[in-house]
Amino acid sequence: MHHLRYSGLPFEEQRAAFLEIVAADPLLAKTLARMRELALPDWLVVSGALYNSIWNHLTGRPSGYGIKDVDLFYFDGTDLSYEAEDAVIRRAAQHFEGLTLPVEVRNQARVHLWYPAKFGQACPRYTSASESVGYFASKTHAVGVRYDAEGCLDLVAPFGLDDIFSFRITPNRVLDNQRTHEAKGRRARENWPEISVVPW
Template sequence: MDLKNERDILNLIGKDVWMMDILITAKSLHLPDWWICAGFVRSKIWDSSHGFRERTVIPDIDVIYFDNTNIDEGKEKRLQHRLLSTHPNEPWSVKNEARMHVVSNSPPYSSSVDAISKFPETATALGVKLDEYDNLMLAAPYGVEDAINMKIKPTSYFTKTSERIAIYEERVAKKNWQSNWGGLKVQHISDPAR
């Protein structure tokens, strides 16, 4: 499928029975400011762009939410357990972004979308959810062009300090996405074309 814009991505996800089931299950938790983000969306785009008939296995299904009234990590574990009780074979991961700034050594986030904007790569800084009417919504703080055009490049947040630059470069090397999606183009922070 030739993806051109956000609407094309939402149509692609909407036709995927497995993804919709996962989204419906996550919505059933009734979490504030929730999204399923990162590889869940990005890998679907890249699989489609590469013409894959089989879904690439993702290491986790990142369910995020924002609740600064309860930042107990135990609550995240209980929510994750609830998801596992419904879909025990899925790699669920639940994180409250109201506390994740501590883990990331960052200033506090103001919302889940603010947290998504602090992800390392623009193509990963994506989230999808169902609104109260079950319409698909996409969060894309940096747009969808890099994901669609199969470009891996750092978010502006990850170009600000040498520590973040190192994290981005290490992550790109460790993930080695090009071994699965050969059409990807990686931009290193030292590239002048930034």
């Protein structure tokens, strides 16, 4: 059970291990450096590319295994138009050209505008990129990193890191996201059979 060696440790120890693994991952290190150069307001790399990289490291799988893309959130409430976000997405596509994985860019200030049509329910109007992470369907997925002003990696983890280090996907019932939680759990188990999925 060597892959569970950080499970149950105090948060500060898990945080140090998490950031060390992320910083040492060649794929993430390169992507994060590019994101810093792009300098979007209140930016945050979130979710899959992060916790998947941790699971790959702890199970001896190669960097990038099972990762489809990298999710980049930013928060800009000055212009909530589709056109403004689209312009950022196009600028980012050029900026990230040549990276191994595609980068999905989304303005978290706009989520409340399209979320009801896509998911059939309302979601709050977020006030920051970090706040939106707390509304993911699974607590395990609620994690983000970015560089702070001093150039150190900063972590956003509203539910801590123990679910990630315990290979456990735990539901976040703040919104009715049962379908998403179950679908992501199934998909994760196909790549990392070490994972357990807590029922909704």
